[in-house]
Amino acid sequence: MNLSVVILAAGSGTRMKSDTPKVLHKICGEELLFYSIECALELSDDVHIILYHQADKIRQVCEQRFPSTLSFHIQDHANFPGTGGALLQDKKLLSTKYPKLLILNGDMPLITPSSLTPFFSNSPISMGVIHSSNPFGYGRVILKEGRVQKIIEEKDATQDEKEVCTINSGIYCFDRDVLESYLPKLSNQNAQKEYYLTDVIKFASQDEISISSIDVSEEEFSGINDKSQLAQAQEIMLNRLRKKAMKDGVIMHLPHTIYLEKSVRFEGECEIEQGVQLLGKTLIQNSHIKAHSVIRDSQIISSDIGPMAHIRPKCRIENSHIGNFVEVKNSHLSGIKAGHLSYLGDSEIGEGSNIGAGVITCNYDGKTKHKTLIGKNVFVGSDCQLIAPLKLADHTLIGAGSTVRKDSKEGDLVISRSDQKNIADGFFMFFKEKK
CATH class of the missing domain: 3.90.550.10 (Spore Coat Polysaccharide Biosynthesis Protein SpsA; Chain A)
Incomplete structure (x- = not known):
């Protein structure tokens, strides 16, 4: 023109x-x-x-x-x-x-x-x-x-x-x-x-x-002159983005509660539940994002996320289940399950691995971020701390409550716990109560 x-x-x-x-x-x-x-x-x-x-x-x-x-x-x-x-x-x-x-x-x-x-x-x-x-x-x-x-x-x-x-x-x-x-x-x-x-x-x-x-x-x-008009314009733009997504085949529950940014892309069959926030350059492909989850600058492929999960930037999650209150950052997860209450940062986790509740990849030593590499079919029990840098080989079993500092070999059972002591009447000695 x-x-x-x-x-x-x-x-x-x-x-x-x-x-x-x-x-x-x-x-x-x-x-x-x-x-x-x-x-x-x-x-x-x-x-x-x-x-x-x-x-x-x-x-x-x-x-x-x-x-x-x-x-x-x-x-x-x-x-x-x-x-x-x-x-x-x-x-x-x-x-x-x-x-x-x-x-x-x-x-x-x-x-x-x-x-x-x-x-x-x-x-x-x-x-x-x-x-x-x-x-x-x-x-x-x-x-x-x-x-x-x-x-x-x-x-x-x-x-x-x-x-x-x-x-x-x-x-x-x-x-x-x-x-x-x-x-x-x-x-x-x-x-x-x-x-x-x-x-x-x-x-x-x-x-x-x-x-x-x-x-x-x-x-x-209408032009934007103050913060009130800024919010009004954003709501109009959100309605446009939501309608376009739904016309393209995305299922949205309570669409007015869903926040998505202009750079978010959808491919295939996608379902987005209420209260979800999709931010930055995020791709959702053939996936189900459950209520009140937050995803930023990441790729979610053939997976279900949440409810109330937090996927921070630079994640690629495929063929995986990421449950409630799981936080993931700068990680590649392929074919895994992390059901609840875990932090997975700067990690790579292979197919068939299971991450128990309360597992933390301890990726930061106060100066530098370090990677945790977890192979295929690794079972990490609940409440484990994985101290990076760390490499867990395929078919490793980590006992619940372990603090893991050393790499494993294929087939290892890894347990790191102090011995349990049961002291008779210890309760009453502490609280000074009679039986």
């Missing part, structure tokens, strides 16, 4: 009350700005990001995620503040590849390429208009006989104009020559002392240039 996209991301986002730049706050595990960038890249090969507040930090994060695909510009905020000033470089419109410019905002994660399609008309200007029941805080779109006359910011609006419920979405598509004609005419004589991009609409209307007003969804096109 012969279209350049400009994403406005220069604002300080003071209403977020955070040291994190507004556009780097996340919903469903992904930065707000990334949603706009992904949408833009589906529409154009010429995407420009306008930065100012914490520009270096935002650019660094973007370049890690989108290497060599974006053009960055720093707004001359001292001389040209505001949305109109964002498009100016050396008092001229920033250089773009194509003669049409789609203007997006970095705090609108819910827009989609399909919802932007109506903006690509033959009109010199297209803009999004929202019919809102609560227009407070937004610029009002003043219409006359169905034609856009101007957009007035709330701080500059009269009381009558504040009663208007037609608000500006902040999304525009301009012919480049329109911007080149009117940007130099912008003035900062207003309540915020800024150069408003919306004044281009006013000047174009006065010159009877055609302006297409596109009715758009308030849910999809």
Whole structure:
């Protein structure tokens, strides 16, 4: 498509009350700005990001995620503040590849390429208009006989104009020559002392240039200005992700209680119970994730997890049963059973092995993490401590309550316990009671 996209991301986002730049706050595990960038890249090969507040930090994060695909510009905020000033470089419109410019905002994660399609008309200007029941805080779109006359910011609006419920979405598509004609005419004589991009609409209307007003969804096109709106947007995105997963064949119990991030993938027959959290780059394939389990940055293949299990990053679990209150981290488990109450960190466990209740792989010595390697058909009794680095050969049996420090050989029975002593009347000696 012969279209350049400009994403406005220069604002300080003071209403977020955070040291994190507004556009780097996340919903469903992904930065707000990334949603706009992904949408833009589906529409154009010429995407420009306008930065100012914490520009270096935002650019660094973007370049890690989108290497060599974006053009960055720093707004001359001292001389040209505001949305109109964002498009100016050396008092001229920033250089773009194509003669049409789609203007997006970095705090609108819910827009989609399909919802932007109506903006690509033959009109010199297209803009999004929202019919809102609560227009407070937004610029009002003043219409006359169905034609856009101007957009007035709330701080500059009269009381009558504040009663208007037609608000500006902040999304525009301009012919480049329109911007080149009117940007130099912008003035900062207003309540915020800024150069408003919306004044281009006013000047174009006065010159009877055609302006297409596109009715758009308030849910999809509203920007995010505070933490409350951030939470609302995340809930909308969660509903989208859940519905997509279920349409793709995933069974979800009480879907509104399930949290999943944008990078989570499902393959095959999957069942997700209530209260589950699926985070990061997680793959669930032909598996059953039981209630209130948490899985992050891991692969779960042909296995059942939980309830109330915690699978931390860098795990690959296949053909296994991981029960309640089991925590796994940075481990490869294949064809095993760990029924309950165990910690398996930095481990590899082979097919047919059984991990009893209360088993701990003691992987950290205070300085370094060490691996526990457990072979096939190993039976680890309850309440054992496996002191890494450790290698247990195939067909090893570990007696319950053992602290294991030495590697085993195939077929070994390993028992490490102190002798039990039964002292007659010891209870009464301790508590000073009579029989």
